[in-house]
Amino acid sequence: MRYTRIMSTETFEFQVEARQLLQLMIHSVYSNKDVFLRELVSNASDALDKLRLAALRDDTLDADVSDLHIDIETDTEARTLTVRDNGIGMSYDEVGRLIGTIANSGTAKFVEELREAQDEAGAEGLIGQFGVGFYSGFMVADEMTLLTRRAGEGHGTRWSSRGEGTYTLERVDDAPQGTTVTLHLKPADSDDQLHDYTSEWTIREIVKRYSDFITWPIRMVPKAAASGADDTADGSDSPDEAAAAPEPETLNSMKALWARSREEVSDDEYHELYKHISHDWREPLETVRLQAEGTFEYQALLFVPSHAPHDLYNQGYQRGVQLYVKRVFIMDDCEALLPPYLRFVKGVVDAADLSLNVSREILQQDRHIRMMQRRLTKKVVSTVKDMMTAAPERYATFWREFGAVLKEGLLSDSDNRDALLAVSSFATTHSQEEPTTLKSYVERMKDGQEAVYYLTGESRQSIENSPHMEAFRAKGIEVLLLTDPVDEVWVDAVGEFEGKPLRSVAKGEVDLGGEGDEKADGEREKQDEEYAALLGWMKEHLDEDVKEVRLSSRLTVSPACIVSDAHDLTPALENMYRAMGQEVPRARRILELNPDHVLVKGLNQAYKEREDRTGLAGTAELLHGLAVLAEGGRPKEPGRFVKLVADHLERAL
Structure with missing residues (x-):
């Protein structure tokens, strides 16, 4: 670093690397130029703290703490914006060390890494090693001036720079306590000036968005009031009126509800904050508060909505809660704080400190972020559990609106899987109205029942009409009716509940032994022998479509059904993978026949009596097509299937 002394002013020249870094910051780091005011107000708030x-x-510190605040002033003619605080201030040496941090970085390696970063996120992560938000002002200003005096000291310091090659430091005697930052704004018609930062409306909007909950008042004298005071001073007949100063207006609410005790905040205030955050005119279903203390402190105020938004399952859905650091707004949708299956939760998280990049727009992944996500997730899930017992009507609303989303966590969140299973409920054959929990299902299991049975499908009606349900219905065995797309996947991932396997009634062989009356072993063996030849012939004829034909123990009314092997993908799951662009080989499945059905009996008798079985081939195809239709599928050749049905109807007449 080199400098020349000009009377009481020292001029410092940026090193080449530092100058390059400053240009990268000004032109590349921030995606929204408005945040410069957030940075300056945040610095002022820290100084007051x-x-x-x-x-x-x-208590011997010579400092005025009677009215700590932040002032914002604009001058349209001079095109200046000033942010002033009466906080701790800085000494001459501190200005050189703190405000001049970027000039002292002097690291060519850092600049080289920044240039070589392959993407914007990577670049911002590197820049995040330096806390230099003060310099964001150069995005909107041609020149910045800082005037400061440390509390308790007799003289102040002036710093000035155009953000190019040099900056100056000067000792001054007449500086007020605190820090004043003045931005000499770029011309209004500049290509990169989207907003007029001398506009009161613009300043109000930015403060409201980013700094509304800061503890200290942020004040601005309305121009109309200031202009009126000037007019009065120039021509008023009233000396008292002429002497009256315009009243400053406080721009921020300072009402951080999450920082106040539960007793100090009404439900109406919570609901108003929820509506402001979520843009939802309805009241939330549940309010969740969390305060973490210790080595890492943060506060959270979360809301569970009362209804699901229409785009909840869209890829572009804006999920996440608002993130604040020391009540300064950082980002709107912080996805890192809650897992995707809790994307419907709205609210605010306010941390005492976090590792942010320089623009405060991307979180650096550290243990604090992971710790917060774990704690917040457990708190939301435990709140749902409390609703189940304390407010069953609200829980019923929650599960109707968000149950399908929450079940995504059974796939992705193994750490909280047991807790999620405990708060999940499912439609069941036990009741037409009330869903059941897995715990309640297990408590109702019949003596000797070893598994929790379920069946997936598009709707309750289609599942209840499925041939797979017949034996379970006949023997009074409860079956869970799973109709959400995610149900096709999570049951395999979970596998069991309290040691009881989750078993699909449409997969594998069903052995209801000990769970109801069963055929005598001798009768079953006799049927196997009776139908062996027919089953072998049908397997050979339908070989392209089925890998096995066997007698069924799950059918009581229907002639046939299609089942999968225990570890095969279901047809619905195959279709889901294909819809996502994944190639899945089409699996041949198993055709089961009901040996007690008149159609199957007649086919077996005809097979035994005829030497020419060509005419029976159509009946075999017809049975297979009926089984496919019964589970909601589509025959491989619909036209041929219709012809087979018409031919059989014609012969019957």
């Missing part, structure tokens, strides 16, 4: 703490620790 530090002064309050210093005054508590040192």
